Amino acid sequence: MPTTYLDAAATTRVEPRVAEVVLHWMTEEFGNAGSRTHDYGNRAKRAVQRARDQLAAQFNAKPDELIFTSGATESNNIALLGLAQHGIETSRRHIVSSAVEHKAVIEPLEHLQSRGFDVDFLKPDNTGRISPDAVLERLRPETLLVSLMHVNNETGVIQPVAEIAQHLRETPTYLHVDAAQGFAKLPEDLTAPIDMISVSGHKIGAPKGIGALLIRRRGWNRIPLQPIMFGGGQERKLRPGTLPVPLVVGLAKAEEIFRAERHQWMAGARKVREQLLAAFTGIPHHINGDPACAVPHILNLTFEGVDTEALIVRLKDVAAVATGSACTSASYTPSHVLTAMGLPEKVAANGLRLSWFPAQTDDLDTEQIAAAVRSLQG
Known part of the structure; x- marks a missing residue:
């Protein structure tokens, strides 16, 4: 049995319809999206752009506000560690998060603590929820960032990230949301004015090793992230490395299927x-x-x-x-x-x-x- x-x-499991698309882009259309001198590369580049357009639209965002990563862990690290230099330069070294975050958020924040940042890890009530009031009460003039998960990976409890986003949008404090568990499942929440959103593909039937980070502008202003890796800067100079075109296309296909069904x-x-x-x-x-x-x-x-x-x-x-x-x-x-x-x-x-x-x-x-x-x- x-x-x-x-x-x-x-x-x-990778959705069979996704696997079919991924295999096609591995074996038939195998070009590098960074190759501009031939059709193989240009077709790969167009496929990546279509995926970027589609995925950004699910957040009511612009395509150039989304970069591809290896998954939510990398996205979390770029969002949290990439904002550190701005915090240092502006003397805003206070961060609010929660004690129920995934280790992919807790450990980067602990690293920032070792660099002199002050991190409040809020405890939830016994239902597992962090109230918006508890977050707002901890804000200070020097609060750089609030980082809260969308859906808890152990309990499935949904955090009120959309409500918190509305409160923070008129303040200088940025909001980062780890949406690994909620992406595509609760799409309405993620159209709220959340500054940065981390997603993974392998929670919705896409392959492992692909994700994205949405970096939403505030008006004309970009979030002042700095790269944490170097070597090409293919993704908006924030994330270097050859794009895994088959995985990018697979993520878009998985999201498309999930949205329809x-x-x-x-x-x-x-x-x-x-x-x-x-x-x-x-x-x-x-x-x-x-x-x-x-x-x-x-x-x-x-x-x-x-x-x-x-x-x-x-x-x-x-x-x-x-x-x-x-x-x-x-x-x-x-x-x-x-x-x-x-x-x-x-x-x-x-x-x-x-x-x-x-x-x-x-x-x-x-x-x-x-x-x-x-x-x-x-």
């Missing part, structure tokens, strides 16, 4: 969630994160009296699941996200994340998962 894949928050995808995701929760009826458990403000395809639970690592082992032939971020899966310490929410240590140490793409759950056997939980509860 195949193992059901329930770790889509870590990565998704988003409503049925959401309905399918909700159906899977309902099936899982129905199977857990009668099993003592705690849902981590407020379901009323969470995406439908991520569910984080702690089962009373169950050691999650033992449960994952018990489920290895039934379902592929995780305790949280793939970037920290080697660590068995309590989740920093659940701990920051103020949950008891036993709850925070035993959170199980189930996340899915509806089309990849046809073989889902909720009763087997529930039986595994019951067997460990004794």
Whole structure:
């Protein structure tokens, strides 16, 4: 019996229609978009531009406000570390973020702390939300940046980034949003006047290794980012390196498919969630994160009296699941996200994340998962 894949928050299978397009641009149209002297290069350049036009439009942004990167981690680093010199030059070294961010934000911010920046890591309430008021209360004249994730990768809780963007747009403080989990799924939020948005392709059926950073102008003014890598400056002089044309085209194709099918995808995701929760009826458990403000395809639970690592082992032939971020899966310490929410240590140490793409759950056997939980509860 195949193992059901329930770790889509870590990565998704490449959508077959995307894989077909990627393969074409790897084997047939293999030109370098930087080659201007022949048709192979010019066709590649036009394909990249079409992808840039399409993706920027989803943010109500201009094409020259979007650069391609290897994924949200690189985008986060460019946004956070690239703004550091401006902060130093203007004596604005204060940053507001949250304690539930992905390590791809927390660790660059810790690096900035080592360079003399003052970073406030706000704790959420026990629902996992950061309130706009909590952010606004921390602003100072020297606040350079607010960096908040769109959708939490462990709990699926949606942060009010669009509302915060409206407040910050009239201040000198920039807003960066890590939208790795929310990109394409909650597109309306990301049309708000957010200064910088990081996205990854492999959460929506695109290949791993491709993402983007939106850098939205304020009027005529560009965000004063400096490059953190050097060697060509192909992407607006902020990101050097030969563009991976097949991956760029694949990202655009994945977004196009997701946009066309988003409503049925959401309905399918909700159906899977309902099936899982129905199977857990009668099993003592705690849902981590407020379901009323969470995406439908991520569910984080702690089962009373169950050691999650033992449960994952018990489920290895039934379902592929995780305790949280793939970037920290080697660590068995309590989740920093659940701990920051103020949950008891036993709850925070035993959170199980189930996340899915509806089309990849046809073989889902909720009763087997529930039986595994019951067997460990004794």
